[in-house]
Amino acid sequence: MASLVQHKLPIVDFTKENLKLGTNSWHKASRVTVSALEEYGCFVALYDGVSLGLHDEVFHAMEELFNLPTSTKVQNKSNKPLYGYVGQIPIVPLYESMGIDEANTIEGIQKFEKAMWPNGNDGFSEAILSFSKLIAELEQLAVRMVFESYGLEKYYKSHLNSVSYLCRVMKYRSPENEESNMGFVAHTDKSFMTVLHQNQVDGLEIKAKDGQWFGVELCPSSFVVMAGDAIMAWSNGRVHSPLHRVTMNGIKARYSLGQFSFMKETVKTPEELVNDEHPLQYKPFDHLEFLDFYSQPENRRLESAIRTYCGI
Numbered sequence: 013m014a015s016l017v018q019h020k021l022p023i024v025d026f027t028k029e030n031l032k033l034g035t036n037s038w039h040k041a042s043r044v045t046v047s048a049l050e051e052y053g054c055f056v057a058l059y060d061g062v063s064l065g066l067h068d069e070v071f072h073a074m075e076e077l078f079n080l081p082t083s084t085k086v087q088n089k090s091n092k093p094l095y096g097y098v099g100q101i102p103i104v105p106l107y108e109s110m111g112i113d114e115a116n117t118i119e120g121i122q123k124f125e126k127a128m129w130p131n132g133n134d135g136f137s138e139a140i141l142s143f144s145k146l147i148a149e150l151e152q153l154a155v156r157m158v159f160e161s162y163g164l165e166k167y168y169k170s171h172l173n174s175v176s177y178l179c180r181v182m183k184y185r186s187p188e189n190e191e192s193n194m195g196f197v198a199h200t201d202k203s204f205m206t207v208l209h210q211n212q213v214d215g216l217e218i219k220a221k222d223g224q225w226f227g228v229e230l231c232p233s234s235f236v237v238m239a240g241d242a243i244m245a246w247s248n249g250r251v252h253s254p255l256h257r258v259t260m261n262g263i264k265a266r267y268s269l270g271q272f273s274f275m276k277e278t279v280k281t282p283e284e285l286v287n288d289e290h291p292l293q294y295k296p297f298d299h300l301e302f303l304d305f306y307s308q309p310e311n312r313r314l315e316s317a318i319r320t321y322c323g324i
């Protein structure tokens with residue numbers, strides 16, 4: 013009988029003290045990061061950039077937000093595909109979320125604040141802005157490690173100039189009576205990278221390459237850094253974009269926050285990652301046009317939207 017491997021996401025120390033650029037501990041963290049992104053498509057980062065105080069403020073702010081009437085929450089709109097309010101959807105009844113475009117900038121957070129609280133809510137914006145900036149830094153450290161380890165540092169600066177963040181705040185209520193405990197359906201992220209954070213309620217599950225699903229346990233100083241379809245395509249298939257889902261156990265509501273990076277410039281596999289052993293797998297593509305393609309109902313159930321959209 014084949015023995016089943018007990019999967020567990022690698023944990024990488026991203027605390028400030030450990031991550032001084034160019035030190036041995038940077039290189040060690042970088043090796044674990046890149047191999048985790050290749051094997052599982054994600055890892056758990058221990059990150060002290062976000063203090064426990066800020067963690068608490070963020071989740072208080074989110075409770076206040078989700079307590080607003082639905083008629084207010086649906087004012088979270090965007091002309092970008094899949095950037096606005098999601099909720100009251102019969103196939104995912106436990107799930108509700110809102111998207112804050114460029115939450116890491118004053119303009120982005122203020123626009124969202126105005127739509128939700130016409131009379132203002134400084135406390136909300138201050139907490140989410142600080143948090144969003146800090147997890148953008150975490151994402152950038154991880155992406156930098158990927159670029160460096162593939163010998164592509166020279167492209168990192170132009171990558172940074174092209175990146176933009178969507179911060180999605182999410183609430184999963186606990187299931188009632190006979191309801192299913194499915195919080196969110198299995199999917200891969202359409203981002204370049206995603207950083208996820210949650211309140212004390214676990215529920216995220218990842219599908220390993222051998223087909224087994226396994227859960228992720230997180231504490232207030234841990235963050236999941238996950239590859240999306242865009243970095244998978246960019247890396248010519250080296251980095252894995254994992255299937256993941258949310259399952260709700262217990263009676264407490266789960267609040268989580270996902271910050272997705274999207275590229276403003278065309279995403280193109282660097283020529284250094286293409287050779288006889290690794291022929292080009294994906295054509296260059298526009299990231300928001302890919303999101304628009306995925307947002308069409310007939311494309312939502314594709315096994316791999318990115319492969320259908322620009323696979324070779």
Ligand SMILES: O=C(O)CCC(=O)C(=O)O
Nearest residue numbers: 182201208216258268270
């Ligand atoms: O709530 C979570 O932890 C995961 C959410 C997620 O996978 C997503 O928004 O893409």
Ligand SMILES: [Fe+2]
Nearest residue numbers: 199200201256
């Ligand atoms: Fe996701």
